[in-house]
Amino acid sequence: MSIKIITDSTSYIPKELIEKYDITVVSLGVVINNIANKEIEIENDKFYKTLEKLDSIPTSSQPSVDDLFNSFDQFIGEGHEALGVFISSEMSGTYATCNQLIKTMIMDKYPKARMEVIDSASNCMQMGYAVLEAAKLAEEGKSMEEVIAGVEAIKSKSRFLFVPDTLEYLKKGGRIGGAAALFGALLQIRPILTVEAGKTSVFDKVRTKQKAILKIIEKLQKDIKNRGLGQVIVHHINCEEEGRALANKIKEILGIDVDIQCIGPVIGCHVGPKTVGVVYYTEK
The missing domain is CATH 3.30.1180.10 (Hypothetical Protein Tm841; Chain: A;domain 3)
Known part of the structure; x- marks a missing residue:
């Protein structure tokens, strides 16, 4: 059993580090001309070229409940512990949804599961560095408490x-x-x-x-x-x-x-x- 780390797409962690530390990324959404898109499926160059031509700026949305639930369910179901580190709760409802709805759903299905969720209070690589610290500590076999402490330390610095x-x-x-x-x-x-x-x-x-x-x-x-x-x-x-x-x-x-x-x-x-x-x- 190990601790699996989950984050969202606004961490913008370089792809090679996502793969190296086996981090799961759940995508937020972007609505362009009333069409919903997953951020991770959008090419940055094409998006910014389109953005210049739009009359109104796109809007963003938190990940779907299904995507969030499945990201935790796949690991908890295999007997792992899971830790989610997400975009600031002041900027998105992603953390609140995970900490309330998703956690309740997981605990109902797996009463003995260990699932924790952290509000990064940030975004981009300010969040990404906290996520990477969690992944490194988890890889070293640290306990959930030690991993969480490591995340909070990076947040504060x-x-x-x-x-x-x-x-x-x-x-x-x-x-x-x-x-x-x-x-x-x-x-x-x-x-x-x-x-x-x-x-x-x-x-x-x-x-x-x-x-x-x-x-x-x-x-x-x-x-x-x-x-x-x-x-x-x-x-x-x-x-x-x-x-x-x-x-x-x-x-x-x-x-x-x-x-x-x-x-x-x-x-x-x-x-x-x-x-x-x-x-x-x-x-x-």
């Missing part, structure tokens, strides 16, 4: 800083008001966003995107100096060249190779193309 290219998608998605978006556009204010307590919030505001990038790197350096570096990755939304440039800047400073990972449609449609950012966690 991680940070996600990103800068959108425009405020328009945040405005359309209801993340900011129309007046704030207009004001920001007129003054060319660039908010540096972060995720705190499960919600998107403003970390800082600067006048240009380049200054925002420098501010993000400055914060990364400060945190590493004070607490050491665990891991770091660069995210981008359909702007690989910008992502690569940011990764190279970090490499120049830290002397380490930095991977880049494109953010998919569920998060991308709310923040918008040409967004770049950094996810990292510290050693302590």
Whole structure:
């Protein structure tokens, strides 16, 4: 018997790591022109080309009850324990559905089962690093309590800083008001966003995107100096060249190779193309 790790598609964990650690990914949905699609079945390049032509931004939805139930049922039925780590409950109902409905369904079918669900209070690789920590500890044969403790430790030491290219998608998605978006556009204010307590919030505001990038790197350096570096990755939304440039800047400073990972449609449609950012966690 072992502990199986389940997460959702908004973790955007690189495919090779998903396969290496045998992580199960349940897909959130994206509704484009009233047609529902699973995020994991959408090609990022095609999606972002389509997004530019749409009159209204797509909407997202949590995984189906069947997909969530089956992801746990397959492992519990084989005698394994299962741990799910999902997108912030402030951003999606996925965690609540798993922690309430799915867990009840599983326990009704398997009264002696061990199933746990964690609210990552984040998304993208900020969640992904917590998922990977869970998978590594499970592979080492750690107990459920030890795996959960490891996840919570990564959560407490991680940070996600990103800068959108425009405020328009945040405005359309209801993340900011129309007046704030207009004001920001007129003054060319660039908010540096972060995720705190499960919600998107403003970390800082600067006048240009380049200054925002420098501010993000400055914060990364400060945190590493004070607490050491665990891991770091660069995210981008359909702007690989910008992502690569940011990764190279970090490499120049830290002397380490930095991977880049494109953010998919569920998060991308709310923040918008040409967004770049950094996810990292510290050693302590």
